[in-house]
Amino acid sequence: MTANLLDFDLEGLAVFCEGLGEKRFRATQLFRWIHQRGMSNFDDMSDLAKSLREKLKAHAHIAPLPILSQQISKDGTIKWLFDVGAGNAIETVFIPEDDRGTLCVSSQAGCAVGCRFCSTGHQGFSRNLSTAEILAQLWFAEHFLRQYLNQTERVISNVVMMGMGEPLQNYSVLIPSLKAMLDDHGYGLSRRRVTVSTSGVVPMMSRLSIDCPVALAVSLHAPNNALRDNLVPLNRKYPLDELLAECTLYLAKAPRDFITFEYCMLQGVNDQTSHAHELVQLIRKHAALGLRCKFNLIPFNPFKESGLLRSHDDVVQQFASILIAAGFVTTVRKTRGDDIDAACGQLAGDVQDRTGVADRIALQRAVPIQWHPSQASSSSGSH
Ligand code: SAH
Numbered sequence: 212m213t214a215n216l217l218d219f220d221l222e223g224l225a226v227f228c229e230g231l232g233e234k235r236f237r238a239t240q241l242f243r244w245i246h247q248r249g250m251s252n253f254d255d256m257s258d259l260a261k262s263l264r265e266k267l268k269a270h271a272h273i274a275p276l277p278i279l280s281q282q283i284s285k286d287g288t289i290k291w292l293f294d295v296g297a298g299n300a301i302e303t304v305f306i307p308e309d310d311r312g313t314l315c316v317s318s319q320a321g322c323a324v325g326c327r328f329c330s331t332g333h334q335g336f337s338r339n340l341s342t343a344e345i346l347a348q349l350w351f352a353e354h355f356l357r358q359y360l361n362q363t364e365r366v367i368s369n370v371v372m373m374g375m376g377e378p379l380q381n382y383s384v385l386i387p388s389l390k391a392m393l394d395d396h397g398y399g400l401s402r403r404r405v406t407v408s409t410s411g412v413v414p415m416m417s418r419l420s421i422d423c424p425v426a427l428a429v430s431l432h433a434p435n436n437a438l439r440d441n442l443v444p445l446n447r448k449y450p451l452d453e454l455l456a457e458c459t460l461y462l463a464k465a466p467r468d469f470i471t472f473e474y475c476m477l478q479g480v481n482d483q484t485s486h487a488h489e490l491v492q493l494i495r496k497h498a499a500l501g502l503r504c505k506f507n508l509i510p511f512n513p514f515k516e517s518g519l520l521r522s523h524d525d526v527v528q529q530f531a532s533i534l535i536a537a538g539f540v541t542t543v544r545k546t547r548g549d550d551i552d553a554a555c556g557q558l559a560g561d562v563q564d565r566t567g568v569a570d571r572i573a574l575q576r577a578v579p580i581q582w583h584p585s586q587a588s589s590s591s592g593s594h
Pocket residue numbers: 328329330372373374375376377378408409410428429430473474475509510511512513514555556557
C-alpha cells in the first residue's frame with residue numbers, strides 16, 4: 212500500500228520525503244501542489260524533478276473520498292456525502308455568506324458522545340476518521356468550488372469542525388489536520404478562522420491550547436449539571452464548573468479573546484426564562500474569574516427520532532434578550548440548508564454503529580428529561 216499524501220501536515224510530508232531520500236524543501240513544493248493547486252497527478256507537478264515524480268508514483272498517491280451524493284440547497288448551501296468504506300458515510304457542508312465561505316467538516320463516522328438532540332449522536336459510533344479523510348473534505352470542497360463558482364482565489368475562508376463527530380475524541384488525527392489548514396503552504400487559514408467545536412472533552416481542550424490553539428466553540432446547552440447530564444452525557448465526566456474553568460484557561464492561548472458557547476434551543480427543555488437567568492448566574496460566576504464568552508443560540512433542527520421540538524422564535528428572542536441584558540453578546544444562528552438536511556445536528560451520513568451507542572440512546576429516550584430548574588439545581592454541583 213502506498214501512502215496517501217493527504218494524511219500529512221507539512222512536517223509529516225517532509226519526513227516522508229526524507230524517507231525517499233529527498234530534501235525537505237521538496238515537501239513544501241509538493242504540499243503546495245496538493246493543497247493550494249488541488250493536484251493529484253504527480254506528472255502535472257511540473258517543477259518536481261522527473262526522478263522525484265517517479266519515486267512518488269511508486270510510493271505515494273493522493274486519494275479523494277468517493278462522493279455518494281451532492282445536494283444544493285435553495286440558499287446556496289451544498290452538502291456532500293462521502294464514502295469512507297465498510298458501509299460508513301460522512302457529510303460535509305459548505306455555507307456561503309456575503310463576506311465568507313464556511314466549510315463544516317466531520318471528524319468521525321458517527322459520534323460516541325450520544326447527545327440526545329443530535330442526529331449524528333443517534334446514529335452511534337463507528338470509527339475515527341484519518342487525517343486524510345478530514346483533509347480530503349477540505350481539499351475536495353475548495354477545489355471543486357473554485358471550478359464550480361469560476362473563481363481562481365480561495366473560496367473557503369473559514370473551517371468549523373462542527374460536522375459529524377466529536378473532534379477532541381479524535382485528537383491525534385485532528386492536530387495534523389488543523390496544522391495543514393493553518394499552514395501558509397497549505398490553506399493559509401488564520402487561527403481565528405478555524406474553529407473546533409466540542410461537547411467538552413476537558414483534558415483535550417487543555418492540550419489543544421498548547422498544541423494548536425484555534426478558535427473554540429463549546430456546546431453548553433444547559434445551565435446546570437442535572438439537565439446537561441441528560442442532554443450531553445459527557446457532562447457526567449466533565450461537569451460544568453470544570454468545563455468553564457478550562458474555558459477560562461484556554462483563553463490565555465486562544466486566538467480570539469472569547470469562547471463561543473453554543474446553546475441548542477429545545478422547546479420546554481432548556482429554553483425557559485428561568486434557564487436563561489440560571490445561565491447568567493453560572494457564567495457571571497466564571498466571568499469573575501476571567502471567562503469571556505459569546506452566546507450562539509441554535510434553534511433545534513428536528514429529526515424524527517429525537518422526540519424533541521424547536522423552541523418558538525419569540526421564546527428564542529426572549530432568551531437572547533435576557534443574556535444581552537446581562538451584558539453577553541448573543542446571536543441566534545440562522546438555519547441554513549435545512550431543505551437538504553444540512554443544518555446543525557442534522558448530519559447523519561450512514562454509520563455502522565459498532566459500539567451500541569444508538570441502543571443506549573434509545574434507552575435514554577425512555578427516561579423523561581428533567582428540566583425544571585429548581586428540581587435540577589438541587590442536584591447540580593453533585594459531581
Ligand atoms: N461534537 C461537536 C461538534 C459537532 S456538533 C460538538 O458537539 O460541539 C456541532 C453543533 O451542532 C454543536 O453545538 C451541537 O450541539 C449542535 N447540534 C447538534 N444537534 C443539533 C440539532 N439537532 N439542532 C441544532 N443544533 C444541533
